Amino acid sequence: MSTATGSGRLSGTTLAARAAAVLRDNDTGALVTASPKLYPHMWSWDAAFIAIGLAYLDVRRALTELGTLLAAQWSDGMLPHIVFTDADGYFPGPDRWGTDTVTRRPASVRTSGICQPPVHAIALRRIVDVARANSAVEAELAESFTARAWQALYRWHRWIARHRIAEPQGLLTIVHGWESGMDNSPRWDAPYAGVRPGPDLPPYVRLDTLGVDDPAERPSDDEYHRYLWLIEQMRRAGYEPAEVLATSDFRVGDVFSTALFAVACDDLAHLADDLSLPFRAEVADLRTWAARSRRAVADAADPVSGLAFDLDLRSGERLRTRTVAAFAPLLCSALAEPLETRLLSDLTGPDWAGHPGLAAAVPPSVSPRVNGFDPRRYWRGPQWPVVVWLFSFALRRGGHTALARRWRQEGLRLLSDGSFGEYYEPFTGEPLGSTQQSWTAAVALDWLCGW
Numbered sequence: 001m002s003t004a005t006g007s008g009r010l011s012g013t014t015l016a017a018r019a020a021a022v023l024r025d026n027d028t029g030a031l032v033t034a035s036p037k038l039y040p041h042m043w044s045w046d047a048a049f050i051a052i053g054l055a056y057l058d059v060r061r062a063l064t065e066l067g068t069l070l071a072a073q074w075s076d077g078m079l080p081h082i083v084f085t086d087a088d089g090y091f092p093g094p095d096r097w098g099t100d101t102v103t104r105r106p107a108s109v110r111t112s113g114i115c116q117p118p119v120h121a122i123a124l125r126r127i128v129d130v131a132r133a134n135s136a137v138e139a140e141l142a143e144s145f146t147a148r149a150w151q152a153l154y155r156w157h158r159w160i161a162r163h164r165i166a167e168p169q170g171l172l173t174i175v176h177g178w179e180s181g182m183d184n185s186p187r188w189d190a191p192y193a194g195v196r197p198g199p200d201l202p203p204y205v206r207l208d209t210l211g212v213d214d215p216a217e218r219p220s221d222d223e224y225h226r227y228l229w230l231i232e233q234m235r236r237a238g239y240e241p242a243e244v245l246a247t248s249d250f251r252v253g254d255v256f257s258t259a260l261f262a263v264a265c266d267d268l269a270h271l272a273d274d275l276s277l278p279f280r281a282e283v284a285d286l287r288t289w290a291a292r293s294r295r296a297v298a299d300a301a302d303p304v305s306g307l308a309f310d311l312d313l314r315s316g317e318r319l320r321t322r323t324v325a326a327f328a329p330l331l332c333s334a335l336a337e338p339l340e341t342r343l344l345s346d347l348t349g350p351d352w353a354g355h356p357g358l359a360a361a362v363p364p365s366v367s368p369r370v371n372g373f374d375p376r377r378y379w380r381g382p383q384w385p386v387v388v389w390l391f392s393f394a395l396r397r398g399g400h401t402a403l404a405r406r407w408r409q410e411g412l413r414l415l416s417d418g419s420f421g422e423y424y425e426p427f428t429g430e431p432l433g434s435t436q437q438s439w440t441a442a443v444a445l446d447w448l449c450g451w
């Protein structure tokens with residue numbers, strides 16, 4: 001674990017203790033909320049990262065987190081993006097989603113009706129590794145959980161493969177910017193321009209802007225109107241996967257989610273092999289989906305720069321916006337040399353992590369040198385620790401150890417005030433959005449205790 005990091009910053013030990021306190025404070029028993037004020041529910045991809053963080057505190061509790069999410073899985077395999085607690089104060093809540101009448105949803109929980117990036121098998125593999133390093137007892141807990149949960153995770157992946165892989169390109173299709181996890185990223189500006197809210201959109205009042213110091217750190221009202229319209233369309237389609245694809249004003253092939261799907265498929269297959277689980281045909285499926293997805297990311301990459309671009313499946317337009325998601329090939333090792341090196345030098349260079357003005361040398365969500373970069377507004381410029389963690393983790397696995405360690409160090413520097421911001425202003429390091437954000441605390445724990 002690292003020691004003191006400099007004046008006004010917490011030592012590694014204190015930071016880890018504070019991160020643990022965030023996860024404990026946000027713990028309702030069965031789930032850790034994404035944050036105490038702004039997000040008092042469970043979010044699907046947050047839960048995966050949170051479970052990794054929890055593994056350093058208590059492996060059993062980490063497995064419960066994944067178990068809670070899997071208990072909300074729909075009967076067709078979809079893992080919903082929000083599992084609601086009883087808390088008020090978040091909009092859109094379960095009534096607005098209107099999933100109570102959907103019979104594919106388990107009756108015991110209220111959920112949203114869309115999904116988020118499939119990082120759960122990546123988390124489970126990580127937790128098994130942490131548990132094995134901890135003790136034989138924890139290893140046994142993690143391994144038996146894996147044997148029990150494996151098929152549910154496979155069904156989740158199969159749902160994606162069946163309903164959300166758009167051929168011939170092979171990219172993972174999203175039907176709402178929220179499904180990407182990068183809600184208002186400029187990646188989605190062009191597709192959102194085609195979303196035209198109808199006059200019959202039921203009225204609503206936003207609550208999210210009350211949970212932050214400055215509403216300018218959140219998406220605009222105009223964006224929210226489109227977000228709500230897409231929900232209305234899906235609700236009218238009964239959240240039926242084929243009907244949603246046929247009727248949604250938003251249908252985009254997401255390179256970042258596709259790359260994560262490739263890695264998650266390989267990780268789930270690896271877990272079955274590692275534990276000698278009797279799922280030979282399913283493992284073959286996973287390997288096929290992984291290879292297909294990796295190829296789709298490679299095909300989406302510009303042959304000169306290596307940057308991978310999303311595809312608007314409604315207009316056929318390639319979305320050439322320079323956001324951090326364009327480095328998706330690095331997540332799943334999709335590109336051969338010299339393109340991988342080209343991408344790495346771009347991402348570490350002055351347009352990105354090497355920009356001379358940054359407080360911490362990690363990639364922002366959008367390059368500061370791109371028109372429209374906004375250092376304070378959510379996914380349109382700030383640095384997101386969880387995204388930095390994903391790249392550092394992938395780079396380490398891919399053998400780029402020195403860079404992975406550097407980003408771990410710089411990522412920790414970003415977090416070292418101990419407030420665990422949702423995202424950070426890249427030039428000042430100011431925490432923005434929510435504080436005590438659980439997944440930020442979780443990645444801090446992994447960087448501090450697992451490297």
Ligand code: 2M8
Pocket residue numbers: 034039043044045046081178180181182183208
């Ligand atoms: C943000 O998204 C939610 C909607 O899903 C919101 O703004 O209300 C995103 O940052 C998303 O990636 C994240 O999972 C969620 C909870 O942290 O918040």
